[in-house]
Amino acid sequence: MLRTEQLRAVERMLDLHLPSSAERSYAPPWKVLVYDARCREILSPLLTLGDLRKRGITLHLLLDSARDPLPDVPAVYFVAPSAANLRLIGADVARRLYEAYHLNFTPSAPRAALEELAALTLQSGGAGHVRSVVDQLLDFVALDEDFFSLALRGDFAALHAPRSTDAAVEAAVERMVEGLFCALVTLGAVPILRFRRGGAAQMVGERLGARLHEQLREHPALFAEGGALVRPLLLLADRSLDVAAMLQHSWSYAALCHDLLDMHLNKVSIVEKTDQGPRQRTYDLQRSDSFWSEHMGAAFQLVAADVDKELSEYRAAMDEINRGGKQEVTDVNETTRALASTLDALPELQEKKRVIDAHMNIATELLGHIKSRSLDSYYAIEEGLIDGRSLSKEDKATLVQLLEGGGTAEDRLRLLLLLHLHPDGHAVSKEEMQKAEAALQAAGTDLRPLAWLRGVQQINEMQVSALQSQRSAEVGAGGLGVFSKAMKLADHVGVGSNARWVTSALAAGVKQLLPSRRATPLTRALAALMENKPSADDDAYAWIDPKASASHAPPRSRAPFTQAVVFVAGPGNYLEYLSVRHQLAAAAGGKKIAYGCAEVLTPRQFLDAVAQCA
Amino acid sequence: MLAALPPPAVDRTQEFHRLVSELQPGPSSQQPPPPPPPVDSRPSRSAASEFSATAAQIGADIYACAERLGKLTRLAQSRSLFDEAAQANEINELTLVIKEDITQLNAKIGQLQAHQAHARSQRDQRASHSSNVVDSLKAALADTTIGFKDVLQTRSHNMKLLQERRQQFKSEPCGGGVSSSMHAVATPGFDSFSDAAPPASIFECVSTDGAGPSWASPGAKPRRSANGAGSGEVVIEMEQLQTQQLVPAEYLEQRAQAVDSVTRTIAELGSIYQQLATLVAEQGTMLQRIDVNVEDSLASVEAGHEELQKFWRGLSSNRGLMVRVFAILLFFVVLWGAFLA
Numbered sequence: 001m002l003r004t005e006q007l008r009a010v011e012r013m014l015d016l017h018l019p020s021s022a023e024r025s026y027a028p029p030w031k032v033l034v035y036d037a038r039c040r041e042i043l044s045p046l047l048t049l050g051d052l053r054k055r056g057i058t059l060h061l062l063l064d065s066a067r068d069p070l071p072d073v074p075a076v077y078f079v080a081p082s083a084a085n086l087r088l089i090g091a092d093v094a095r096r097l098y099e100a101y102h103l104n105f106t107p108s109a110p111r112a113a114l115e116e117l118a119a120l121t122l123q124s125g126g127a128g129h130v131r132s133v134v135d136q137l138l139d140f141v142a143l144d145e146d147f148f149s150l151a152l153r154g155d156f157a158a159l160h161a162p163r164s165t166d167a168a169v170e171a172a173v174e175r176m177v178e179g180l181f182c183a184l185v186t187l188g189a190v191p192i193l194r195f196r197r198g199g200a201a202q203m204v205g206e207r208l209g210a211r212l213h214e215q216l217r218e219h220p221a222l223f224a225e226g227g228a229l230v231r232p233l234l235l236l237a238d239r240s241l242d243v244a245a246m247l248q249h250s251w252s253y254a255a256l257c258h259d260l261l262d263m264h265l266n267k268v269s270i271v272e273k274t275d276q277g278p279r280q281r282t283y284d285l286q287r288s289d290s291f292w293s294e295h296m297g298a299a300f301q302l303v304a305a306d307v308d309k310e311l312s313e314y315r316a317a318m319d320e321i322n323r324g325g326k327q328e329v330t331d332v333n334e335t336t337r338a339l340a341s342t343l344d345a346l347p348e349l350q351e352k353k354r355v356i357d358a359h360m361n362i363a364t365e366l367l368g369h370i371k372s373r374s375l376d377s378y379y380a381i382e383e384g385l386i387d388g389r390s391l392s393k394e395d396k397a398t399l400v401q402l403l404e405g406g407g408t409a410e411d412r413l414r415l416l417l418l419l420h421l422h423p424d425g426h427a428v429s430k431e432e433m434q435k436a437e438a439a440l441q442a443a444g445t446d447l448r449p450l451a452w453l454r455g456v457q458q459i460n461e462m463q464v465s466a467l468q469s470q471r472s473a474e475v476g477a478g479g480l481g482v483f484s485k486a487m488k489l490a491d492h493v494g495v496g497s498n499a500r501w502v503t504s505a506l507a508a509g510v511k512q513l514l515p516s517r518r519a520t521p522l523t524r525a526l527a528a529l530m531e532n533k534p535s536a537d538d539d540a541y542a543w544i545d546p547k548a549s550a551s552h553a554p555p556r557s558r559a560p561f562t563q564a565v566v567f568v569a570g571p572g573n574y575l576e577y578l579s580v581r582h583q584l585a586a587a588a589g590g591k592k593i594a595y596g597c598a599e600v601l602t603p604r605q606f607l608d609a610v611a612q613c614a
Numbered sequence: 615m616l617a618a619l620p621p622p623a624v625d626r627t628q629e630f631h632r633l634v635s636e637l638q639p640g641p642s643s644q645q646p647p648p649p650p651p652p653v654d655s656r657p658s659r660s661a662a663s664e665f666s667a668t669a670a671q672i673g674a675d676i677y678a679c680a681e682r683l684g685k686l687t688r689l690a691q692s693r694s695l696f697d698e699a700a701q702a703n704e705i706n707e708l709t710l711v712i713k714e715d716i717t718q719l720n721a722k723i724g725q726l727q728a729h730q731a732h733a734r735s736q737r738d739q740r741a742s743h744s745s746n747v748v749d750s751l752k753a754a755l756a757d758t759t760i761g762f763k764d765v766l767q768t769r770s771h772n773m774k775l776l777q778e779r780r781q782q783f784k785s786e787p788c789g790g791g792v793s794s795s796m797h798a799v800a801t802p803g804f805d806s807f808s809d810a811a812p813p814a815s816i817f818e819c820v821s822t823d824g825a826g827p828s829w830a831s832p833g834a835k836p837r838r839s840a841n842g843a844g845s846g847e848v849v850i851e852m853e854q855l856q857t858q859q860l861v862p863a864e865y866l867e868q869r870a871q872a873v874d875s876v877t878r879t880i881a882e883l884g885s886i887y888q889q890l891a892t893l894v895a896e897q898g899t900m901l902q903r904i905d906v907n908v909e910d911s912l913a914s915v916e917a918g919h920e921e922l923q924k925f926w927r928g929l930s931s932n933r934g935l936m937v938r939v940f941a942i943l944l945f946f947v948v949l950w951g952a953f954l955a
């Protein structure tokens with residue numbers, strides 16, 4: 001839904017907002033696309049070079065690169081309305097670089113920007129060449145239909161670093177609100193906002209609520225179509241709700257690609273060793289690739305097996321064709337027709353081969369990493385830890401072994417951090433943890449993430465106790481209040497420690513063979529809020545309806561939600577996306593859930609970001 | 615043209631032009647500024663415009679050709695036995711026109727490409743723009759050609775099917791199996807009579823067909839009247855034997871020619887298609903990402919920068935050497951001056 005909508009908007013932009021090609025009676029004019037780095041990031045998961053050509057785009061150029069004049073070609077600009085970009089556009093107009101200028105800004109250009117642009121173009125007498133100025137509310141990266149990232153770099157540090165100024169925090173929150181607003185407009189939905197008080201999510205939630213309210217009043221046309229339909233739930237969560245998800249090792253295909261191969265904007269690069277030395281190969285992993293869309297959340301060994309199966313199917317098909325050629329010729333016409341159909345089938349097979357090759361190479365690369373770093377053991381142990389299962393003797397032995405010398409230093413650090421997050425399992429004694437820490441320090445590992453985690457835990461504990469006293473004063477000793485307090489306490493202290501779901505008992509035996517299907521704090525909160533019944537979780541989250549005015553607030557509906565958008569006000573990753581997606585698969589009745597985050601970070605990048613905050 | 619944009623886009627062109635006219639000094643501030651004529655007098659301009667005008671013309675032509683092709687496709691897909699004769703002419707005409715179009719367009723694109731290659735040997739963005747235009751024109755033409763070829767193939771296939779169906783109704787099938795229409799023409803007489811006399815069930819199809827009588831032969835009317843009484847059919851057919859004998863022969867000859875011309879056209883298209891095939895393969899694998907190119911160029915820019923630095927280092931070390939040489943020379947000159955002069 002999200003990606004399709006964004007793509008549609010982008011295509012309209014590339015068609016210069018003319019009526020759609022079906023109604024047009026002439027070929028599209030050839031034009032040039034000029035974008036900045038951020039807009040390229042938005043476009044690159046959406047369109048390939050071939051798609052651009054089909055839309056009549058002959059060249060795609062960066063705004064700040066050297067560009068030659070093409071005085072008889074119109075240009076489509078897709079840029080952010082920053083001062084530097086406006087100056088560059090002004091210079092382009094002054095130089096008469098193109099025939100006409102179709103300017104598209106994302107996010108919306110403030111009035112001051114338009115004024116500056118008007119002044120700049122008027123100065124050079126080229127204002128008449130500016131044919132259109134359009135705000136495109138597309139300031140987010142749609143990685144999939146139900147997965148978006150705002151691609152905001154470094155916002156985690158801005159929000160969480162102790163020396164971060166108020167202005168930096170404000171700016172980070174503002175950027176998130178802007179991007180989230182764009183995503184909601186593109187979805188065409190005015191959601192009900194839910195967020196937990198205290199933290200970035202609250203700031204984003206309150207501002208987004210105000211922003212939506214104001215825009216609904218000023219530009220009601222923005223939500224005219226979808227706004228009246230089923231309203232989704234927008235759950236805003238803080239990263240601190242589930243830190244473990246950012247650190248844990250994973251076992252599903254997409255999460256492994258992201259963690260081990262640094263998948264970025266649906267692209268994976270692998271360095272292959274060929275005869276002519278190392279060569280980098282990039283693979284595009286999109287929804288259009290059926291193998292990818294089927295196996296994103298599948299366990300690694302299943303992916304390997306299926307790639308193998310596909311390969312043998314392909315070989316069988318090829319054999320069939322080869323055998324067909326050797327059949328004795330009975331009828332010329334029949335043979336010709338058979339030949340023609342074979343020729344038609346060949347490109348399809350070729351395409352299939354390309355996909356199989358890509359996944360074969362990726363899987364081989366992943367397997368190399370998994371073997372050399374014994375990531376399967378890491379995954380199994382960590383799942384057990386987070387799930388709160390008591391580890392068996394063997395598992396404990398493995399854990400100690402892993403802490404001492406398995407995988408890379410980064411893997412060990414991640415395990416150590418997870419042990420700190422989930423100390424209740426008593427899996428490892430304090431001494432052993434200290435030993436591991438000392439060993440990591442001796443190996444020259446950056447231990448700042450550990451320091452950060454300790455700081456966060458302290459703050460959390462303080463908050464909990466403060467909240468506790470406040471709550472008891474507020475609610476008194478009502479039965480529900482006590483229960484709620486207990487729940488909150490559990491939520492805060494051991495993040496996810498109370499996630500002892502029934503499935504764990506079942507999964508314990510086969511854990512090494514399954515990707516995580518465990519409920520995370522995020523999915524649990526989502527499930528509770530979507531049910532929309534009075535509960536402890538329900539109480540803990542604020543409710544904002546942007547459609548309600550201050551004077552007239554419609555009574556709150558208690559009907560369960562069928563659509564939801566989960567947004568993590570901070571970094572997210574594929575592991576979390578897949579667990580939310582699994583929630584969608586588990587929920588019967590066609591619930592639509594989209595997952596978004598401020599930026600998609602691999603565990604390594606997250607550790608770097610955390611290190612800056614310590 | 616930007617009247618009401620769908621949601622994620624907000625049109626601000628009006629606002630912009632209002633701002634411009636507010637800022638504009640003088641009496642013209644009231645009206646929105648008309649697009650001024652391009653003030654560009656570079657010599658390359660005329661050549662460039664010529665190129666784009668030609669390209670636009672070819673693009674429009676290809677579009678028109680595609681429209682005609684769509685019409686032809688609709689015609690060729692109708693499999694009725696009886697519309698055939700009336701449609702045959704139209705189909706043949708269209709086929710000829712489209713074939714002519716494609717050949718001409720191919721030649722034009724060839725010229726355009728030659729012109730473009732001739733005019734600009736240097737590699738700049740204009741050159742890559744023009745080559746992309748030519749490429750996309752070629753791809754569009756290739757698509758049309760493939761569509762045309764497919765239509766012709768279905769048509770010849772349909773004709774053969776018709777032939778087979780006719781032969782099934784013969785009381786005495788001759789040759790058996792798939793026979794070419796040439797064969798059917800070679801044996802007039804009884805064959806052709808039975809060819810023109812399908813059973814009553816198919817007559818019913820025609821009479822329900824709103825298109826009306828499209829059968830060109832004079833025998834059509836009496837046979838249609840026989841529709842009501844299927845049993846009387848054979849008698850009427852026998853009566854009409856003499857008058858009909860000539861007409862189907864003529865008709866079949868015509869059809870034989872049609873099949874022949876279709877086959878020839880396919881062969882001719884084959885050669886054009888061959889030229890375009892490589893390009894189609896290229897276009898088909900246009901799965902390249904937008905950001906890849908840029909990263910590549912970024913890498914080459916970095917490599918270039920490194921080379922430049924290497925060169926600079928070399929240069930500066932040379933300079934150092936030069937300074938040293940001069941210093942030593944100067945030293946000797948001073949030495950020579952001090953001791954010998």
